[in-house]
Amino acid sequence: MNTEGVDGTKTSTNNVMEARDILGIEAARSTIAHEIGEVMGDMDIDPRHMQLLADVMTYKGEVLGITRFGLSKMRDSVLQLASFEKTPDHLFDAAAGMKTDKIEGV
Known part of the structure; x- marks a missing residue:
């Protein structure tokens, strides 16, 4: 990310489609997994399950809903x-x- 005035190492988004459009499907997958973790909060859910759900939602190369x-x-x-x-x-x-x-x- 070479936008003047923006530090790409400290910038994040919770917009999955924006992440996909700018950084690609892998960034969208990572955003989905992170947002699932945020929504689930303090629930004791194995992070691998959140990653699996994000993988299923993006394995076709596009973001699909469950x-x-x-x-x-x-x-x-x-x-x-x-x-x-x-x-x-x-x-x-x-x-x-x-x-x-x-x-x-x-």
């Missing part, structure tokens, strides 16, 4: 879609479309 609309853009896994919301609809669509799901992990 909503039925964001997850529907992650169409790699029928079971992943069915595990969140509208399970019968996702399973019916997968069966009707003869989709398969490579189960590569838990």
Whole structure:
């Protein structure tokens, strides 16, 4: 960051999209994880879980929400879609479309 009058080592944002646009998807991922930690405050949550959630939200190279609309853009896994919301609809669509799901992990 070479903006005159701005010290990039002491500047931060909580705007995920701004971080993505200026610094890239990895900065957006880091911002998401940090903001989840801020929201959860003093709750005893393993930081790896927050990192995992941030990873899921950014692994496609764009910032996706953890909503039925964001997850529907992650169409790699029928079971992943069915595990969140509208399970019968996702399973019916997968069966009707003869989709398969490579189960590569838990």
